Amino acid sequence: MEKFGYAQSQKYDTYASRLMPREEFFTSGHRSCQGCGEALAVRWVCKAIGKDAIIAHATGCMEIVSSGLPQTAWMHPWIHVAFENTAAVASGIDAALKILARKGKLAGAPPKVVAMGGDGGTSDIGLQALSGAMERGHNFTYICWDNEAYMNTGIQRSSSTPFGAMTTTSPPGKESIGQSTWKKDMVAIAVAHNIPYVATACPSYPFDLYFKVKKAIEMPGPAYIHVLSVCPTGWRSATDLSVRLGRLAVETAVFPLYEVEHGRYHLTVEAPRLRPVKDYLKPQGRFRHLREPELDFIQRMIRARYELLLEKCRQPYGEFATVPFTPEPEQEVA
Numbered sequence: 001m002e003k004f005g006y007a008q009s010q011k012y013d014t015y016a017s018r019l020m021p022r023e024e025f026f027t028s029g030h031r032s033c034q035g036c037g038e039a040l041a042v043r044w045v046c047k048a049i050g051k052d053a054i055i056a057h058a059t060g061c062m063e064i065v066s067s068g069l070p071q072t073a074w075m076h077p078w079i080h081v082a083f084e085n086t087a088a089v090a091s092g093i094d095a096a097l098k099i100l101a102r103k104g105k106l107a108g109a110p111p112k113v114v115a116m117g118g119d120g121g122t123s124d125i126g127l128q129a130l131s132g133a134m135e136r137g138h139n140f141t142y143i144c145w146d147n148e149a150y151m152n153t154g155i156q157r158s159s160s161t162p163f164g165a166m167t168t169t170s171p172p173g174k175e176s177i178g179q180s181t182w183k184k185d186m187v188a189i190a191v192a193h194n195i196p197y198v199a200t201a202c203p204s205y206p207f208d209l210y211f212k213v214k215k216a217i218e219m220p221g222p223a224y225i226h227v228l229s230v231c232p233t234g235w236r237s238a239t240d241l242s243v244r245l246g247r248l249a250v251e252t253a254v255f256p257l258y259e260v261e262h263g264r265y266h267l268t269v270e271a272p273r274l275r276p277v278k279d280y281l282k283p284q285g286r287f288r289h290l291r292e293p294e295l296d297f298i299q300r301m302i303r304a305r306y307e308l309l310l311e312k313c314r315q316p317y318g319e320f321a322t323v324p325f326t327p328e329p330e331q332e333v334a
């Protein structure tokens with residue numbers, strides 16, 4: 001795998017299992033739905049994290065399907081935490097590891113600290129803990145599984161639900177077109193914390209995802225990765241379409257794949273010619289009620305946001321200044 005570099009990964013369009021590490025850290029036997037993109041994402045991400053890590057995981061689908069006592073699909077030391085405090089628990093683990101190292105009680109390199117949560121647990125309920133942990137500069141990686149609603153409790157809208165989508169709490173009808181707000185931009189929120197590494201990813205591009213996670217966990221300080229995770233149950237899509245839908249999200253620029261390293265934007269998967277957004281929306285029952293005016297609005301918004309992203313990628317300077325800190329030499333007291 002090490003010979004198979006990041007640049008090469010971009011040329012591979014299809015997945016070849018021999019190119020991924022064989023060891024499994026998220027094992028089979030969990031109870032996710034057929035075609036669950038989130039479970040696929042967890043599997044790739046855990047391979048990229050490698051052996052020595054401690055994971056704090058918010059409640060949500062990936063916790064419920066994988067950790068019914070006395071069974072677990074997780075091979076890492078894994079803590080199930082409440083919605084609101086995932087990043088706070090990760091902060092505590094990071095602080096404890098630093099104290100153990102200072103006391104000489106930690107042999108070798110410390111384990112990586114990873115926090116994970118769904119879009120509800122990240123962009124709504126756990127946001128303040130995440131913001132605090134990023135601002136304090138803890139050495140951890142946060143992964144958001146974004147299936148664009150509170151799926152585990154029956155498909156309720158979150159602030160990450162896309163405009164026009166049907167959920168049980170944003171039902172379309174005479175007075176409503178479904179979700180009436182635009183998806184919250186969690187990536188921009190993470191970037192605004194001036195952290196070293198932020199990226200978007202999707203399990204439909206396994207090598208792009210793999211290398212981003214590797215980069216994030218190796219980089220000192222906080223890192224944030226936002227993973228689009230197709231959910232056939234909540235999206236009302238065919239279970240054999242999950243990988244294809246992830247690719248369509250990227251090919252239509254609904255979910256561009258990029259990274260922001262020390263404030264500098266960089267597109268990691270380029271779509272030479274964008275497909276119409278309809279190609280992505282049509283196979284999903286949650287958008288079935290949308291008519292031409294809404295579809296046209298979504299298309300124009302996606303295009304405008306993509307242009308803005310490309311503009312950011314072209315900028316020779318970063319989103320925030322990174323000047324090396326050189327303290328003034330101490331003045332001698334006369």
Ligand SMILES: Cc1ncc(C[n+]2csc(CCOP(=O)(O)OP(=O)(O)O)c2C)c(N)n1
Pocket residue numbers: 038059060061062083084117118119120121122145147149150151152153158
């Ligand atoms: C404080 C709190 N509120 C509500 C719940 C109930 N609950 C459990 S999982 C879940 C949905 C999680 O949604 P999300 O974070 O998007 O993860 P997903 O299930 O979609 O992967 C909810 C509302 C809870 N466990 N704790």
Ligand code: SF4
Pocket residue numbers: 031032033034035036037038039061062065147151152230231232233234
């Ligand atoms: S509801 Fe969606 S995210 Fe949850 S296990 Fe089923 S397919 Fe996966």
Ligand SMILES: [Mg+2]
Pocket residue numbers: 118119120145146147148149150151
């Ligand atoms: Mg969700």
